[in-house]
Amino acid sequence: MRKIMTRFAILILSVFTVSAGATAATIPLIMKSFPNISSTTIELLMTIPSLGIIVFTPVSNWVADLISVKKTIMTGLVLIFFGGVIPAITMNFPLIFVSRIILGLGTGLLMSFSQSLIIQLYQGREQQRMLGLSSVFQGLGMFVMTYAAGVLLNNGWQMSYWVYLIVVPIILLVGVYVPKTVGKVVDKDHPEAASDSKKIDGKIWLLALFAFVFNATFAFISIKFALLVVSRNYGTAADASTLLGLMAFAMAAGGFVFMYVQKHWFKYTTAIGLGFATISFLLLTISHSLILSGLGVILVGISVSIFMASMVANINKMTSASQVAFSTSVVMTCANIGTLLSPYFAKAISNVFGNQEAGFTFEAGLIIFAILFVIATFVGINYSRFEYKESNKLSNNVRTQN
Incomplete structure (x- = not known):
């Protein structure tokens, strides 16, 4: 059972590599709420996370060297949670804008590990299945989060951002079922490889x-x-x-x-x-x-x-x-x-x-x-x-x- 939950915890990470676009449907309503903000700036709310992803994806490996891969992944999930839900509780546009950058930073911290852990932990056909299932989880997860955000949108655009509450149980799942030493590579034959x-x-x-x-x-x-x-x-x-x-x-x-x-x-x-x-x-x-x-x-x-x-x-x-x-x-x-x-x-x-x-x-x-x-x-x-x-x-x- 533990092995199954570990696999699930690793696969579910792929969902959050594309979660920034789950609330794209809120943009027209946000424009109405902030008529003094240019439409171009508001549209940036959906693309600005990419900058955080680009910067922090390579940085994530140095962070992992300092605090471990598992803690890096959990830090990324925590940032995604806070960056995701802040728009649900504030009407301060600069703060909302910053929250989207935070969301991108969190995504960048876990993005590469959502794939590299599969390569490092599984072999042969099991690795093939895990890589394939990662794409399945990403596609279905993207649909579920987008659909849920759309349903919540009926009660106002801020409600849509509560969809990021789903991150909380995933943080607990990773904390319990992902090994502390995950991601460490020890090559006895080639110690210089590190x-x-x-x-x-x-x-x-x-x-x-x-x-x-x-x-x-x-x-x-x-x-x-x-x-x-x-x-x-x-x-x-x-x-x-x-x-x-x-x-x-x-x-x-x-x-x-x-x-x-x-x-x-x-x-x-x-x-x-x-x-x-x-x-x-x-x-x-x-x-x-x-x-x-x-x-x-x-x-x-x-x-x-x-x-x-x-x-x-x-x-x-x-x-x-x-x-x-x-x-x-x-x-x-x-x-x-x-x-x-x-x-x-x-x-x-x-x-x-x-x-x-x-x-x-x-x-x-x-x-x-x-x-x-x-x-x-x-x-x-x-x-x-x-x-x-x-x-x-x-x-x-x-x-x-x-």
């Missing part, structure tokens, strides 16, 4: 670049999809919002797809995730109906789960056990930077080619994903060249079955 734990292999930077470009392109769906639907006259902004709601379920489904794909075609998991992304953007590029666009959105959600889970699995295969945690934080940080810069990336593409249409943005995304797919396929064919050469010598390095 001193190299903050070094980043060149192959990890390649993964980080992939994650950056993928997220910068994937986020086109968030910033351009509604405009695509409306500009082509086959739906309304509300229709687009409904279709985007399917993405949470698609991400959950993607977790199960990842488990199957990694079991049978591990070396090509990243390429398969990019294949889904390429097909999805192709459908969105040619779509003139809500049905076809809905299918495209679903495939995007599946691709995100497969791709991001494959990044974590690849980190395990391409670096030493002692470097997994910090390498994971670097890749996750680059992915978040990609998401944050996506609007500017899309604008730059439009300006360079002189085409401001939403459809063109997805055409550009299609080409980018196709290029990444070809590169990932090449890496899959030559995967043995990218593996960490001494992984078979490290007694505690996690091995993933091919």
